Amino acid sequence: MFLAKNLHAGYGRMTVLRDVSLTVAPGEIVLVLGPNGAGKSTLMRALSGLIPLQQGQLELQGTVVTGRSVEQLAQRGLRHVLEGHRVFPELSVQDNVRLGQIARRRADRLPDADILKRAFEMFPILGEKRHLLARSLSGGQQQMLALVQAWAAQPSFLLCDEPSLGLAQSLIPEILRFFQERASEGMGIVLVEQLVEQPLRVADTVVVLRQGQVVAQGKADGFTDAAAVAELMLGDRP
Numbered sequence: 001m002f003l004a005k006n007l008h009a010g011y012g013r014m015t016v017l018r019d020v021s022l023t024v025a026p027g028e029i030v031l032v033l034g035p036n037g038a039g040k041s042t043l044m045r046a047l048s049g050l051i052p053l054q055q056g057q058l059e060l061q062g063t064v065v066t067g068r069s070v071e072q073l074a075q076r077g078l079r080h081v082l083e084g085h086r087v088f089p090e091l092s093v094q095d096n097v098r099l100g101q102i103a104r105r106r107a108d109r110l111p112d113a114d115i116l117k118r119a120f121e122m123f124p125i126l127g128e129k130r131h132l133l134a135r136s137l138s139g140g141q142q143q144m145l146a147l148v149q150a151w152a153a154q155p156s157f158l159l160c161d162e163p164s165l166g167l168a169q170s171l172i173p174e175i176l177r178f179f180q181e182r183a184s185e186g187m188g189i190v191l192v193e194q195l196v197e198q199p200l201r202v203a204d205t206v207v208v209l210r211q212g213q214v215v216a217q218g219k220a221d222g223f224t225d226a227a228a229v230a231e232l233m234l235g236d237r238p
């Protein structure tokens, strides 16, 4: 389990997040929804150790990990895919995938051939372009590459910040399927989105953030009305 309890976090003395709690079980997809500036990325940074907590506690696989660095949390199986598809533009597609394993202990690494085979099953277009430089990929393909690179590190918990941002609508189902498949293999996932409708279909639980606070939280089947959720995000409803 990955637990965040009563988090307060922000930048310097400014507090952005107030009293945010969430739980991620293995195999679960937690969807964090919220409008621009709601604090979604700040929450992901606080969860992954990129920014310190002002208050609250993080627990990973039964151990309190509050105050641990990104690297320490990564070693314990937590991985954060930042907003905007960050890949190494001057490396080939296949080298980008292989680099995902660098964070793993040598003894835990799988043979490159296995990693590449599985990665290209997830996103066949990357297999077709395996020898090209990552910078030649479209934005959507770079997002796919960032995801398989994170997967190659074999994290137990994956945090992913707005993977659908800027992508063609037609690519979104493919990206969401990636998360469903990883969850079915036991990975716990925190997915941040501004889009509501499609991500809601793959989520197990939902957290709605507005102005740094949780305004609604619960099982995804309580959030089936996408229009109502969108209104909740924007504050049109109490």
Ligand SMILES: Nc1ncnc2c1ncn2[C@@H]1O[C@H](COP(=O)(O)OP(=O)(O)OP(=O)(O)O)[C@@H](O)[C@H]1O
Pocket (backbone or CB within 6 Å): 011, 016, 034, 035, 036, 037, 038, 039, 040, 041, 042, 043, 083, 194
């Ligand atoms: N590095 C930073 N330094 C200072 N303030 C920041 C920083 N990053 C974000 N903020 C502020 O924190 C608040 C929440 O921003 P955050 O980026 O977490 O929101 P978000 O929900 O991810 O928005 P978006 O949907 O635009 O990505 C905003 O008021 C923003 O201005």
Ligand SMILES: [Mg+2]
Pocket (backbone or CB within 6 Å): 040, 041, 042, 083, 161, 162
């Ligand atoms: Mg953001």
